[in-house]
Amino acid sequence: MLRFAVPNKGSLSESAVEMLREAGYRTRRDSKELVVSDVDNDVEFFYLRPRDIAVYVGSGTVDAGITGRDLLLDAGSGAEEVMPLGFGASTFRYAARAGDVTDVAAIAGRRVATSYPGLVTKHLAQAGVQADVVRLDGAVETAITLGVADVIADVVETGTTLRAQGLAPFGEPILKSEAVLIRRPGTSEAQQFEVVRRRLVGVVTARHYVMLDYDCPAALVDAACRLTPGLESPTVSPMHNPDWLAVRAMVPRAQTNRVMDALYDLGARAILVTEISACRL
Numbered sequence: 001m002l003r004f005a006v007p008n009k010g011s012l013s014e015s016a017v018e019m020l021r022e023a024g025y026r027t028r029r030d031s032k033e034l035v036v037s038d039v040d041n042d043v044e045f046f047y048l049r050p051r052d053i054a055v056y057v058g059s060g061t062v063d064a065g066i067t068g069r070d071l072l073l074d075a076g077s078g079a080e081e082v083m084p085l086g087f088g089a090s091t092f093r094y095a096a097r098a099g100d101v102t103d104v105a106a107i108a109g110r111r112v113a114t115s116y117p118g119l120v121t122k123h124l125a126q127a128g129v130q131a132d133v134v135r136l137d138g139a140v141e142t143a144i145t146l147g148v149a150d151v152i153a154d155v156v157e158t159g160t161t162l163r164a165q166g167l168a169p170f171g172e173p174i175l176k177s178e179a180v181l182i183r184r185p186g187t188s189e190a191q192q193f194e195v196v197r198r199r200l201v202g203v204v205t206a207r208h209y210v211m212l213d214y215d216c217p218a219a220l221v222d223a224a225c226r227l228t229p230g231l232e233s234p235t236v237s238p239m240h241n242p243d244w245l246a247v248r249a250m251v252p253r254a255q256t257n258r259v260m261d262a263l264y265d266l267g268a269r270a271i272l273v274t275e276i277s278a279c280r281l
C-alpha cells in the first residue's frame with residue numbers, strides 16, 4: 001500500500017481532505033481518526049501535522065503527502081515537490097515596525113523571530129547577512145511587541161495580522177507558497193503514487209476549466225474555434241438545422257466571461273457553461 005500523509009489540522013487540512021475526496025479516496029469521518037485505510041485504492045492515509053509531513057516523507061516513513069511549500073523547504077528533508085495543488089496560497093516575508101528595518105541587508109546584527117528557522121537561516125546565509133534567529137512556535141508577530149525580536153519572518157496571507165501589530169513587510173517575499181504534492185525520490189510504491197498524482201492532476205484541472213457549449217452559424221465555426229481551441233481540439237457536431245453547428249470545448253475558468261462575450265459578438269448563441277467534476281487528460 002502507498003503510505004500518504006494528509007495535514008490533520010491548520011490552514012491546509014480542510015482543502016487537502018476535500019481534494020482527496022474529489023479524487024475518489026476515502027477520507028476520515030471525524031478529526032480523531034488518524035489513519036484511514038483505503039483498501040479499494042491501495043492507499044493508507046496518515047493524518048499528520050503539516051510541519052511533520054515533509055520530515056516523514058523525506059525519511060521514507062511515508063511515501064508521499066500534501067504539505068506547504070514553505071514547510072517543505074523549512075524541513076530541508078529529502079522530500080521533493082511534485083506539483084502545486086492550487087490552494088493554501090501565501091507569501092513568506094520579513095516584517096518589522098514600519099520604518100525600523102526596510103531591507104534585508106539591514107537585518108544584520110538584529111534578532112529575527114520565526115517558526116521557520118530552516119528557511120530563514122538559509123535565506124539569510126544566501127543574502128550574506130548575519131543575524132540571530134529566534135525560533136518560536138507561533139504568534140511570532142507579537143515577538144517584536146514583547147521585545148524578543150526586531151524582525152519577524154512569517155506567513156502572510158491577507159496582511160491583517162501584521163497590520164494589527166503595527167508591522168510592515170519589507171524586501172521581496174522570501175517565497176511564494178501554496179499546498180504541494182510531495183514524494184520521496186525513488187519510492188518503492190512508484191506505480192500507486194503515479195495513480196494518486198494523475199487523480200490529483202484531474203482534480204486541479206477540473207477546477208481550473210469549465211465546459212463551454214454553444215450553437216454557431218456554420219460559416220463562423222472556424223473563427224469560433226479559434227476563440228475556444230479546447231485542449232486537443234473542440235468537438236463540432238451537426239445540428240438539425242444545417243446552417244448551424246454545435247461546439248463544445250474546455251475553457252480556462254478565469255477566461256469564461258471574456259470568451260462568452262467574444263463568442264456572442266461573433267454570432268454564437270445558446271452559450272452554456274457547465275462545471276467539470278472530474279477528468280483525466
Ligand SMILES: Nc1ncnc2c1ncn2[C@@H]1O[C@H](COP(=O)(O)OP(=O)(O)OP(=O)(O)O)[C@@H](O)[C@H]1O
Pocket residue numbers: 009010011012050051067068069070071088089090138155156157158177178
Ligand atoms: N493564513 C495562513 N496562516 C498560516 N498558514 C497558512 C495560511 N494560509 C496558508 N498557509 C499555509 O499553511 C501551512 C501552515 O499550516 P500549519 O497547520 O502549520 O499552520 P496554521 O495553518 O497556522 O495552523 P495552526 O497555527 O493553527 O496550527 C503553511 O504551508 C502556510 O503557508
Ligand SMILES: O=P(O)(O)OC[C@H]1O[C@H](OP(=O)(O)OP(=O)(O)O)[C@H](O)[C@@H]1O
Pocket residue numbers: 137138139140141154155156157158159160161162
Ligand atoms: O496575513 P494574514 O491573513 O493575517 O495571515 C497570516 C497569519 O496567520 C497565521 O497565524 P495563525 O492564526 O495560524 O497563528 P499562529 O501564528 O499561532 O500559527 C500566520 O502565522 C500569520 O500570523
Ligand SMILES: [Mg+2]
Pocket residue numbers: 138
Ligand atoms: Mg499558524
